[in-house]
Amino acid sequence: MATGVIFDIKRYAINDGPGIRTTIFFKGCPLSCAWCHNPEGMSPKVEKMYSQVKCIGCQECVQACTRNACTLTSEGIVTDKKLCVACGECADACPTTATEMSGQTETTDSIMKILEKETVFFDQSGGGVTFSGGEPLRQAKFLLELLQACGERGIHRTVDTSGFVRLETLLEVARHTDHFLFDLKVMDPEKHKQLTGVSNKLILQNLKLLAETGASINLRLPLVEGVNDDDANIDEVTAFAKSLPGESKKVNLLPYHGVAVHKYEKLGKSYHSNGMAAPSEKRQTQIVERLKAAGVDAVLNG
Ligand code: SF4
């Protein structure tokens, strides 16, 4: 049986595909978007998170660590990353959850047991499961086994992908997927590389080839003021969406939010989205109207 590393399970999700859904967040992503609100999804490995405001200095974590990786300093607990093996003993010992681990290994069976308890909500709402991340296709074996198991139980399957994956993997996943949420960021290739770390050439090629298979696809576009909310980018998204074969693609617009800042701090990572903001509500409405006027069904969130 396949195993995989996930970092969260969100129940009763209403913006991750049709109906009420359970969203499983896979760890590991090939992109590093400047506005990422799930920084714990970037690394494929289990990671330690620490919050100084919750720390009472009891040193239970220091005692628990057999590798002597934790030290209490004037700035709270400092972890020597060269010594730490992410075993989680310190987090288990911490009485305040100041130390936590992000990431847990699951099996196909353990996830299916969780999903089976939710099927009444899925059936009543036309919902199902959404595999998100990070990038779920990075753990293709685990994802495929889950998709097949959900298919056998009649659970609707949505996959949320960056599209920066091998085409063969994407097409294999598509054979076991009912609906895709396919992320676009910014259409200019150079700007895309600056903001996400990778070119969008492969992403756009994959999206086109996926659409040619007749897959059901919603496009997702984060909206960041001054980054990708200009008319030129919106018009390029419009033209690309309209050029895709098959049913016309709905565009979900996801205004930026800065709620992830504390997660970066807990992971000890730099927060690249300092100063980023969502476009004003007026501008968000203008963008929706601009897409609609060009014949593209667009909705905020959803
Ligand atoms: S995760 Fe394990 S090795 Fe790392 S600091 Fe905690 S107890 Fe030590």
Ligand code: SF4
């Ligand atoms: S066990 Fe938790 S509260 Fe105690 S020192 Fe370590 S991180 Fe702080």
